[in-house]
Amino acid sequence: MSWLDHLPLLPVAIPALAAPATLLLLRRHPAWGIGVAFASCFAMLGTALALLGYAGDGIVHVYDVGEWPAPFGIVLVADRLSAIMLTLASVLALVALLHAVVTRVDRKGWHFHPLFQFQLMGLNGAFLTGDLFNLFVFFEVLLIASYGLLLHGQGPARLKAGVQYVVVNLVGSSLFLIALGLLYALTGTLNMADMGMRVAEIAPADQGLLRIAALLLACVFAIKAAIVPLHLWLPRTYDVATPAVAGLFAIMTKVGVYSLIRVVPQVFGDGAGAAAWTPDPFLWPAALVTAAVGFAGVFTARTLSEQASYAIIGSTGTLLIAVAGWEQATLGAALYYLVHSTIAGAALFLVADAVARRRAGATDNCSPAPAFAQRGIIALMFMAAAIATTGLPPLSGFIGKLLILQSVTGQPDWGWSWGVILVTTLIGVIGFARAGSVVFWKESESDDGVSSGAAAAPRSDLVAPAIALVLLAALAAGAGPATTYADEAAAQVLDRAAAARAVLGEDVQ
Amino acid sequence: MTYEFLVASSIGVLVAAGIYLSLRARTFQVVLGLTLLSYAVNLFLFASGRLVLNRPPIWDKAVSEYTDPLPQALVLTAIVITFGMTAFVVILALRSFLETGSDHVDGDSVPCDDSDTEKGE
Structure with missing residues (x-):
């Protein structure tokens, strides 16, 4: 060895x-x-x-x-x-x-x-x-x-x-x-x-x-x-x-x-x-409902971190719509989207944290609060994370969703998959836009002067979310090799006999 | 036959009691329910290697029939894990009761302290 x-x-x-x-x-x-x-x-x-x-x-x-x-x-x-x-x-x-x-x-x-x-x-x-x-x-x-x-x-x-x-x-x-x-x-x-x-x-x-x-x-x-x-x-x-x-x-x-x-x-x-x-007939409908419930939660969430939690549920639903196809194309698209949605979800949580750390009192509630330090750059990061999560270009979410839509075409009842994915995307976009505009654009009068308390916040806590966003951009830029690898991985997962031969020895047919 | 019936029905009774208790509102009953459920699971795992009486699980020159040793190893692992988890959940439930003043699993019946201020520090 x-x-x-x-x-x-x-x-x-x-x-x-x-x-x-x-x-x-x-x-x-x-x-x-x-x-x-x-x-x-x-x-x-x-x-x-x-x-x-x-x-x-x-x-x-x-x-x-x-x-x-x-x-x-x-x-x-x-x-x-x-x-x-x-x-x-x-x-x-x-x-x-x-x-x-x-x-x-x-x-x-x-x-x-x-x-x-x-x-x-x-x-x-x-x-x-x-x-x-x-x-x-x-x-x-x-x-x-x-x-x-x-x-x-x-x-x-x-x-x-x-x-x-x-x-x-x-x-x-x-x-x-x-x-x-x-x-x-x-x-x-x-x-x-x-x-x-x-x-x-x-x-x-x-x-x-x-x-x-x-x-x-x-x-x-x-x-x-x-x-x-x-x-x-x-x-x-x-x-x-x-x-x-x-x-x-x-x-x-x-x-x-x-x-x-x-x-x-x-x-x-x-x-x-x-x-x-056996689990298949239950998986696909559950995936559709999961995507709908998740992005509905994005729409109604009261804090940014709750919104990120629901975005995770919604993206899992979208992911499972593709997984439930159980073909090489759908699984390959799902694997690419899986990588993307994990990093995008993490980015959302980290950006929500950056907001919460600067807004004393209001934290990351979706409510107007006094202006806070580095608002512009954090707003941009939130927008990038939201774009990635909902699947708008140019980040990897767009490619992931496109691949999923393309791969489920031709599956039985694929109209439902398309409808749910596209409508939940719209709901997600509106939900994130609403939360973002309340948090970053609306200002409330500072009630007792605490607003500038966090003004001197260091920028260091923006590094990790920035890295996550760069990773998403890299995943979009390297989509060619990434999707090829994901596709091959999907083929390997579905090749039951090859795995059995590798694990149990060559004599297994 | 009666032996199998006894084991099967006891697993059934344990599962039923476990499910009933883990659907209760208070943490102590839920913990008891989880414990009963884990007993049932352990018995079930043990029975998954078939019920064989008076046979050794390891190799012996004198015998030709064995009981399956693997489920016993699995049960041992499962017991260790569930024991640790039960101890953890008891402490967690106690701590949660002491800090929130409510022993309801869904703690909405008694208002919790506002945690948002603490989260943002």
Whole structure:
């Protein structure tokens, strides 16, 4: 084995080592602890980029942990989809970490950096694992870290939202375990590729159980992805989270979407016999409603961060409209839009934070307030983030939505998809325009002279949102290679047999 | 047959009680409900390897029939995770009760402090 073969292990190992290191260092040497956190994120980004090239050859790279052969041991699978998700996670982590350090919210509690690293370990693990139970374990790792990160900074509102978030996710975990138990009882394996081979041979009498397992699993992923009607936990949670954390959480809903993209074609795909595509009839209508509800929330939101939360729901809906097509073209468009919508969501949260930090009292409420420092540049950034989220040119949202519209053409009932995407775009544009004009253009008389209190705010907290916006511009400029890669990743996801050959050995047909 | 019926019905009763309790309004009952639900899940996972009586899970020269060891490993993992999560949610619920003065999961019945001022600092 060359060192390159160990590459898939690194995205899990780096944060696992960095987390305790930051925990030990932060008490005595905060600067060193922060340095380790950044070094870990940069190392993850480097690894992710290396994996992006490594997996670009179209081979599904399999890492047998402990040299135990699949289906008995746990495998890590690095293909193009994993590489895309890992790169996205590490880029987003760097932006969120930078914002947290610059705005000094990481000093509000002792354990921000260790929790942040564990969160990344859970995310990276979930993107790499080829084993369903392992997916559950990494989900738990990222959830447990996210509970801590959500409560970071404390306060009654966070505690209240935290209780709801934890309860919802504990119920979700229970459902996940029930689905896993059913699948194991039916197939006798937990390896995804192996399970995909075995579901076809399940006796007709057990098909009902298999369908239940498929729907339960889809339900769990839908809770994570905040698909309507399972979205109610999200706005409140993200609204109260520390903005840098909310920026990182922008990828959490995408973990649910990723799991759907990974598990459904592989286990419940064409080869699954009578239970093939079981979750499919529910997914597409739910996606339409999710997009509608999300952008309606953008229209009615009372604060900018609540608006960003609803934008996340809406973009997940748009994303799932494409995913529910389950073809190479639609999945490729979905993957491009997934990367875009994650970064755009994070940018919205960070810009909302920049506004809130300058408006003492009014924070990021959509209400007139006295003029605040650097209003022009923040207004421009808000406009750029809003343009990206709603999908107007020239940023990557436009290309993403265009690709989705183009790819769903010809699907059954594609008129509904077009109608919902275009109408929600319009609603989103109006919602963002309204919020922006109230926050940035309308001035209220300063009641007691506090208006200039934040006038001397440093510009440093604008760096992270600016980087996010530059990334979106880069994604638009590099749309050619990006869409090609996404398209190839989609083809690889749908090629169930190739993945099974890579994981289980050449003798599988 | 009766053994299977006993396990299945006990899982069913636990799930029913768990769902009922986790739909209640107050955090203590919800936590109890989640605990019952996790017991049910653990039993269910254990049963997913089929119910085999008096057989070892690991290799032994003298026996030819085994019970499936994997669900036992899964249950162990699940128990550890749910135990930790239950401890966490108990502390969280307690802390939330102490800080907001309300033990309702949906805390709207008792007005919370205005958190917006704290968020903007």
